[in-house]
Amino acid sequence: MAEQFRAFIDPDFVITDDETLRPYECDGLAMYREMPMLVVLPETVEQVQRVMRICHEHGVPVVARGAGTGLCAGAMPHKEGVVLSLAKFNRILNIDPVGRTARLQPGVRNLAISEEAAQYGLYYGPDPSSQIACTIGGNVAENSGGVHCLKYGLTVHNILSVEMITAEGDRVTVGSDGLDSCGMDLLALLTGSEGLLGVVTEVKVKLLPKPEVAQVIMAGFDSIEKAGDAVGGVISHGIIPGGLEMMDGHAIIAADDFCGAGYPRDAKALLLCEVDGTKEEVHEHIAEAEALFRKLGATSIRTSQSEEERALLWKGRKSAFPAVGRISPDYYCMDGTIPRRHLARVLLEMEKMSEEFGLRVANVFHAGDGNLHPLILFDANQPGELEATEALGGKILELCVEAGGSITGEHGVGREKLNQMCTQFAADEITLFHAVKSAFDERRLLNPGKNIPTLARCAEFGAMHVHHGELPHPELPRF
Structure with missing residues (x-):
C-alpha cells in the first residue's frame, strides 16, 4: 500500500x-499509544481523495490527524491503519472583511486566524487554551470551545460550512454562506464527530468585530464553594461575561509561579470575569460585578486597567495546564x-474523592458554562498511581452525569471515555449513534474504536463498574 501512495505523494511523506512513525503513536493524551501501519502527509484535496479511495478499496482504517493536541486519544492510530495527517493543509485561503468570514484549510492554527484577521479589526471567537498550536480542523472534530465560549459559543456556533472527503473518497460540502441551510443540519452533526464521519479539508468560519473595550476582574475567594456560588450570581444578575473562568489554590500558585500574573496566592479559589463591549456598557457591568463579588464573599478584587494587564491575567489562565506540570511529575x-x-x-464532592x-486535584475550568x-x-x-488516577477520573465523569451534565465539554470522547459513554447513554441511544456512523461510513474505516462504545462493552462495563453487578440494560446479552 505504501508504494501505491508514493505514486502520487512525495515519497518522503x-x-x-x-x-x-513514533511521534504519531499518540495525541496529547499520552496514556494511550499505538503505532500506526504508516503515515501519509498529502498536499492537495485530490491526494486526500485518492488516499481514501485506496483505503476503502482495501478495507484499511484511516485516522485523520491535525496538530495532535487533543486530550482524549481521539487521534491515536490504528495498528493496522493509516494516519492521514493534514499538517500540510495550513493555508488561510481567504478573509472577507465585509462578510466577516474566513476560508481555511484544516491545518491552520486557531490563533493564526485571529492574527490574520486583526488587520481588519476582526477575530475568531473560540479560543482553546492550546490555540497557539491546535488547528481549526481539530477544533471542528472536537467542537472546541475556550475561555470566551460562554458569550461567543463553541466551534459549532462559529462555522458556516465544511468541505469534507467521505470514507469512499467523495468530496462534499456541508453548510452554506447563509445563516441557515435547507434540509437536515448536517453541519452540526459533523462538528464534534471526532473524525468518524469524514475528513475535513476546508472550513469557513465566522469572524467577530473586536470589542471596543474589554476588562477583566480577578476576584479571590477563601473557599471553592463561595467562588462557585459567585459564578451563578453574576449570570443571574443579567451580566453575560465574555469569559468567566475559575482556578483553585493548586492552580493559582502554579500559574502565578509560571507567569507572574499577580494572582492572590492565599486564595482557595479565583475567578477571572471578563466584560467586553462599548465603554459605557463595560464601565457599568464592571462596577456591578465588582459589587456583586464583594457581596458574595470575595476576599480580594483587582480589575485590569490596560490591555497589557488584561493579557497577563489571561496568560496565567491559559498557561495553567503546563504550569501545573511544575508541581507534579504527571497529571x-x-x-x-x-x-x-x-x-x-x-x-466539594470532587474534593472528597481526591x-x-x-491524589491531589487542581481545578482549572470554564466556570461560566x-x-x-x-x-x-x-x-x-509510583506503582498503582496511574490506575488510581484513571479510576478517579472515571468517578469524576460519572459525578458529572449524575449532576445532569455530560462526560465531555470540548475534549471529546475518543478512546478515553468509551466506558463513561455507557454511563451517560442508554442502549437505544448508542444504537442510534451506530446507525448514524453506518450511514456515513458503512465499513467503519474512519477512526474505528473511538467515540461510540459497542453494546457489549457497555454491558460489561455496567456490570463490573457502575451498577454493582446489575446490568444497566437487562435486554443486552452478556459477553
Whole structure:
C-alpha cells in the first residue's frame, strides 16, 4: 500500500519506518499509544481523495490527524491503519472583511486566524487554551470551545460550512454562506464527530468585530464553594461575561509561579470575569460585578486597567495546564460539564474523592458554562498511581452525569471515555449513534474504536463498574 501512495505523494511523506512513525503513536493524551501501519502527509484535496479511495478499496482504517493536541486519544492510530495527517493543509485561503468570514484549510492554527484577521479589526471567537498550536480542523472534530465560549459559543456556533472527503473518497460540502441551510443540519452533526464521519479539508468560519473595550476582574475567594456560588450570581444578575473562568489554590500558585500574573496566592479559589463591549456598557457591568463579588464573599478584587494587564491575567489562565506540570511529575486532564447551579456541590464532592483516592486535584475550568477541567496529579513511576488516577477520573465523569451534565465539554470522547459513554447513554441511544456512523461510513474505516462504545462493552462495563453487578440494560446479552 505504501508504494501505491508514493505514486502520487512525495515519497518522503509516506512514512513507514518506526523511528519516524513514533511521534504519531499518540495525541496529547499520552496514556494511550499505538503505532500506526504508516503515515501519509498529502498536499492537495485530490491526494486526500485518492488516499481514501485506496483505503476503502482495501478495507484499511484511516485516522485523520491535525496538530495532535487533543486530550482524549481521539487521534491515536490504528495498528493496522493509516494516519492521514493534514499538517500540510495550513493555508488561510481567504478573509472577507465585509462578510466577516474566513476560508481555511484544516491545518491552520486557531490563533493564526485571529492574527490574520486583526488587520481588519476582526477575530475568531473560540479560543482553546492550546490555540497557539491546535488547528481549526481539530477544533471542528472536537467542537472546541475556550475561555470566551460562554458569550461567543463553541466551534459549532462559529462555522458556516465544511468541505469534507467521505470514507469512499467523495468530496462534499456541508453548510452554506447563509445563516441557515435547507434540509437536515448536517453541519452540526459533523462538528464534534471526532473524525468518524469524514475528513475535513476546508472550513469557513465566522469572524467577530473586536470589542471596543474589554476588562477583566480577578476576584479571590477563601473557599471553592463561595467562588462557585459567585459564578451563578453574576449570570443571574443579567451580566453575560465574555469569559468567566475559575482556578483553585493548586492552580493559582502554579500559574502565578509560571507567569507572574499577580494572582492572590492565599486564595482557595479565583475567578477571572471578563466584560467586553462599548465603554459605557463595560464601565457599568464592571462596577456591578465588582459589587456583586464583594457581596458574595470575595476576599480580594483587582480589575485590569490596560490591555497589557488584561493579557497577563489571561496568560496565567491559559498557561495553567503546563504550569501545573511544575508541581507534579504527571497529571491527567479531565473534561466534563455540569449545570452551573451545581458547581459548588460538585467541586466539594470532587474534593472528597481526591482525599479518598489520596491524589491531589487542581481545578482549572470554564466556570461560566460549567465545563470542568480537573487535573489529577500523580506520579506514573509510583506503582498503582496511574490506575488510581484513571479510576478517579472515571468517578469524576460519572459525578458529572449524575449532576445532569455530560462526560465531555470540548475534549471529546475518543478512546478515553468509551466506558463513561455507557454511563451517560442508554442502549437505544448508542444504537442510534451506530446507525448514524453506518450511514456515513458503512465499513467503519474512519477512526474505528473511538467515540461510540459497542453494546457489549457497555454491558460489561455496567456490570463490573457502575451498577454493582446489575446490568444497566437487562435486554443486552452478556459477553
